[in-house]
Amino acid sequence: MGASPEAETVAIADSRVTIHMAASLDGFIARKDGSVDWLETSDEFADGVTMEPEFVEAFLKTIDCYVMGSRTYETALNFEAKGLGWAYGDKPVFVLSSRELPRSRDTVEFHSGDLAQFVNGRLRPRFGAIWFVGGGVVSGECLRLGLADEVRYSILPILIGDGIRFFEKLDRNIALHLTEVRAYKTGMVALCYEVLRHRGKSERAT
Numbered sequence: 001m002g003a004s005p006e007a008e009t010v011a012i013a014d015s016r017v018t019i020h021m022a023a024s025l026d027g028f029i030a031r032k033d034g035s036v037d038w039l040e041t042s043d044e045f046a047d048g049v050t051m052e053p054e055f056v057e058a059f060l061k062t063i064d065c066y067v068m069g070s071r072t073y074e075t076a077l078n079f080e081a082k083g084l085g086w087a088y089g090d091k092p093v094f095v096l097s098s099r100e101l102p103r104s105r106d107t108v109e110f111h112s113g114d115l116a117q118f119v120n121g122r123l124r125p126r127f128g129a130i131w132f133v134g135g136g137v138v139s140g141e142c143l144r145l146g147l148a149d150e151v152r153y154s155i156l157p158i159l160i161g162d163g164i165r166f167f168e169k170l171d172r173n174i175a176l177h178l179t180e181v182r183a184y185k186t187g188m189v190a191l192c193y194e195v196l197r198h199r200g201k202s203e204r205a206t
C-alpha cells in the first residue's frame with residue numbers, strides 16, 4: 001500500500017538534498033580530460049583535525065542515496081575496474097543519463113527526463129539524505145532548478161588552472177549561508193553552506 005498524501009508531505013519536508021564534491025582552490029573538480037590525479041595532495045596543516053575512519057564510516061551511514069551524472073558514473077566504473085573500489089557502499093545510486101550504460105550492480109538505477117520531478121516526486125518521498133555527488137553539469141542543474149538545500153565543498157590545497165567547474169553553467173547568483181568550516185591535517189578545508197532559495201531567485205548573475 002502506498003503512503004498517504006499527508007505522510008508523503010512529511011517525508012518531503014524532512015528530506016534534504018546535498019551537493020558534495022572536492023575541488024581545487026580555483027574551483028575545478030577534474031581536469032578537462034576528466035582526470036582527478038591531483039586529488040592526492042601532500043600538504044600538512046598543523047592545526048587541522050584528522051579524518052578518523054570511524055567518523056567517516058558513521059557519517060556515510062547517514063546518507064540514504066546518491067545521485068550522479070553519467071560521466072561521474074563512468075569515472076566510478078573506471079576506478080572500480082582499476083581495483084580502487086566502489087565509493088557508495090550498498091546505498092542506492094541514481095545515475096542521470098539519456099544513454100544505455102552498463103549496470104554494474106543492483107543498487108544502480110538509471111534515470112532520464114525531468115530532474116525536478118524525479119527529485120521532488122520520487123526521491124524526496126523515499127529518502128531523507130539525498131546526496132548529489134557530481135559532476136559539474138549535474139550540480140549546476142541541481143542548483144539552477146532550485147533542488148539543493150545544502151552545498152558541501154571540500155577545497156584541496158592545489159591550483160590546477162583549468163578544468164571542469166564545480167558548478168557548470170550557473171545563470172544567476174545563489175545566496176548561501178555558511179554553516180560549517182573544518183580544516184584537516186591534510187590541508188583540505190571542508191565548507192558547508194545552506195542554500196538560501198528565496199534570495200537566490202531574484203539575483204541575476206552579471
Ligand SMILES: NC(=O)c1ccc[n+]([C@@H]2O[C@H](COP(=O)([O-])OP(=O)(O)OC[C@H]3O[C@@H](n4cnc5c(N)ncnc54)[C@H](OP(=O)(O)O)[C@@H]3O)[C@@H](O)[C@H]2O)c1
Binds near residue numbers: 021097113134137
Ligand atoms: N572532484 C570531485 O569530487 C568529483 C566528483 C564527481 C565527479 N568528478 C569528476 O567530474 C567529471 C564529470 O563531471 P561532468 O560535469 O563532466 O559530468 P557529470 O555531471 O558527471 O555528467 C553529465 C552527464 O550526465 C547526463 N545528465 C545530466 N543531467 C541529466 C538529466 N537531468 N537527465 C539525464 N541525463 C543527465 C548527461 O549525459 P548523457 O545523457 O549523455 O549520459 C550529461 O552530459 C569526471 O571527470 C569526474 O571524475 C569529480
